[in-house]
Amino acid sequence: MDILQDLESRGLIQQTTDREGLEKHLKEKQVTLYCGFDPTADSLHIGHLLPITMLKRFQQAGHKPIALIGGGTGMIGDPSGRSTERSLNTAEVVKGFSEKIEQQLAKLLNFDNGENAAVARNNHDWLSSMTAIDFLRDAGKHFSINYMLAKDSVTSRIEHGITYAEFSYMILQSLDFLKLYEQENCSLQLGGSDQWGNITAGMEFIRRSKGEEEIKVFGLTVPLITKADGSKFGKTAGGAIWLDASKTTPYEFYQFWFNTDDRDVMKFLNYFTFLDQVEINTLQTEVDNNPGDRIAQKRLAEEVTKMVHGEEALTQAIKISESLFSGNLKQLTANDIEQGFKDVPTKTLAKADIGLVDLLVEASISSSKRQAREDIKNGAIYINGERNQHIDYALSKNDRIEDRFTIIRRGRKKYFLIRFS
Known part of the structure; x- marks a missing residue:
């Protein structure tokens, strides 16, 4: 050809x-x-x-x-x-x-x-x-x-x-x-x-x-690139997707491609990757038979992220994605956290032990101490990916990743970053 x-x-x-x-x-x-x-x-x-x-x-x-x-x-x-x-x-x-x-x-x-x-x-x-x-x-x-x-x-x-x-x-x-x-x-x-x-x-x-x-x-x-849902290609709620890693982190870049609609993924594989038609056709079969596995989206994200940011950045993006999916956040480094939690609500505190209830209120994770206690009792609070149901728990250095960050999750998807200075 x-x-x-x-x-x-x-x-x-x-x-x-x-x-x-x-x-x-x-x-x-x-x-x-x-x-x-x-x-x-x-x-x-x-x-x-x-x-x-x-x-x-x-x-x-x-x-x-x-x-x-x-x-x-x-x-x-x-x-x-x-x-x-x-x-x-x-x-x-x-x-x-x-x-x-x-x-x-x-x-x-x-x-x-x-x-x-x-x-x-x-x-x-x-x-x-x-x-x-x-x-x-x-x-x-x-x-x-x-x-x-x-x-x-x-x-x-x-x-x-x-x-x-x-x-x-x-x-x-x-x-x-x-x-x-x-x-x-x-x-x-x-x-x-x-x-x-x-x-x-x-x-x-x-x-x-x-x-x-x-x-x-x-x-x-x-051709002009169009998306099946009618939204503009390359735009997200956070703005444009840049090729500069300091403006759009490799993790954010990877996630943009991974979140591609099933209706667009084959077109984007043809447009943006150098995979041959045999492999693209195989991925089409995966989309048809197992759309929930998102195999084609994962391959698209891997190929484009590697092309723009390199193998090392791709490895890091995958690591962050898998950690967030599995909830195993303790394996993340401070650099990983800087990338993966760039746009989550962040509170900066001095390095000192702090009660979990007080932290939830001070970081506006819970609206009051009463709400904080209920959130903890109900199992809605996770510290670095691990559920904590102890009302009297105090966070210490052991809860700070590289002595700099603690990741709090409330419920299934609401993440908050505590940055210690």
């Missing part, structure tokens, strides 16, 4: 500019391709994972990927798929974001792979040195207003208003394709389905600026 057949079997191709021509082009030679990532934050999020895995798939097929950091276009903001204009960041902020994103991409793509090693480029290198006259004469003259107005990224904003800066974004992205075509012999641009208009504009710009109709350049888009 060639690369395009594999992508099609996984449902990963939304549009191509010339399917037969691209297939022939990919078979004739090693192709250089690119996808752009605008630095709108200090980390990529899981919405970026699909284009990243696309670059990895082409690299594994022997082609050469370019990860283009939008240090220049990030100063403007892409209007595609948006109803309002982005807030503009300063040059210094965009530069900092660009550096962090490049570091992330270096971990996710193989930058040390010989002849088809991935490379990172930054469009600030060529856009920042271009004068207004250069921009208008060398690029603007090749774009008619009628042509630009026909693009979805523009038409969707006409009614509510679009600034000239955003209107020009299409030309800036087209300049990227031209520069990479000239400097890197790049002939294929990847993007989300909302980038179709920008991609085709770039192809047309290359042909017009070079004065040649038969130039072999291509575009390919991936």
